[in-house]
Amino acid sequence: MTHVERAARVASVPLRVAVFSHGTVAPPAARAYRDELELFTGAGRLGYDGAWVRQFHFRHRDAPDRGGLPSPFVFFAALAERTSTLRLGVGAVTLPHEDPVRVAEDAAVLDALSGGRVELGVANGGGPETFDVFAPDLVDADREHRRAAFDGRLARLLGALRGESLGSGTALLQPDGAALLDRVWDATLTAESAEVAAARGHGVLVGTTQTVPAEVTAAAYLAALPDGVTPRVALSTAIYPARDRETALREARDGIEAKYAWGETFLPPATTLAEKAASLNLHYGTADDIAESIASKPYSRFATQLNVQVDDGYRDVGARADALALFAEQVVPRIGGVLAHEAVAA
Secondary structure, three states: OOHHHHHHHHHOOOOEEEEEEOOOEOOOHHHHHHHHHHHHHHHHHHOOOEEEEOOOOOOEOOEOOOEOOOOHHHHHHHHHHHOOOOEEEEEEEEHHHOOHHHHHHHHHHHHHHHOOOEEEEEEOOOOHHHHHHHOHHHOOOOHHHHHHHHHHHHHHHHHHHHOOOEOOOOEOOOOOOHHHHHHEEEEEOOHHHHHHHHHHOOEEEEOOOOOOOHHHHHHHHHHHOOOOOOOOEEEEEEEEEOOOHHHHHHHOHHHHHHHHHHHOOOOOOOOOHHHHHHHOOEEEEOHHHHHHHHHHOOOHHHOOEEEEEOOOOOOOHHHHHHHHHHHHHHHHHHHOOEOOHHHHHO
């Protein structure tokens, strides 16, 4: 598929805009989770298409004041009761840590409760602590072994959703999850994993930090996608609005430094704060600055959905909500995105 053909295929799909949160919390967790629920509910009123969360397990002794969201289905059950049209995107369940049939059950129950609003993202990967707790047989496994384990779990998940017999008897998934098969997404870091996702007919979740440039991952996906399958490329889009770019960098400094330190081993080399922001694909400054920055990136032409992130550098949840409002009201019209305006009544 040529460059022009890939662009034309993406251009035929309206550009949706959703909110993505890493769900990083500080104690008390109850307050933090309620804040996230309010943030997403407000995003629904602004017309955002969906709410996406990342699954993170555990607190750590060296960072006792930070944690994440280990149970996205439980969280989304609460959000489903507060909204009526907002898509509920799990981005993503790390399958090597999970029983795939239980994931299928949780997703199917949430889909039934929410009226068919679940978007089910899955991911390979994990760290030493999570493998030690959930999958000790994979602690010392090499990349190929872990990939095979993921593929096996994914096959079991998809088989359960398709209605295949579970175990050696006549057990079937309850409730039926077949509708979710058209709403599965793979978290991808490389061109190879994107090609595999395309062959499955899945969507791809492309993060702000990739082992290869995001446009390489997205282009590989589109080139491998079978004819007749609608492209689904969700691109994480970190923003930090301010009255000018210098102010944005100054206010977001701590968040930029922390995020870059986390990914320094695989991110492009950077010394200045502006270079680090660029390596993190952070769009910052005025609404015009943000719109121009997004439009200028080579990966943007491949996106069918922008997953807007307002996680790093913000002083509080109110500032994050204000950033989402500015993006919806001033940036989206400039970049040709589509907000689900019927969601205003959610």
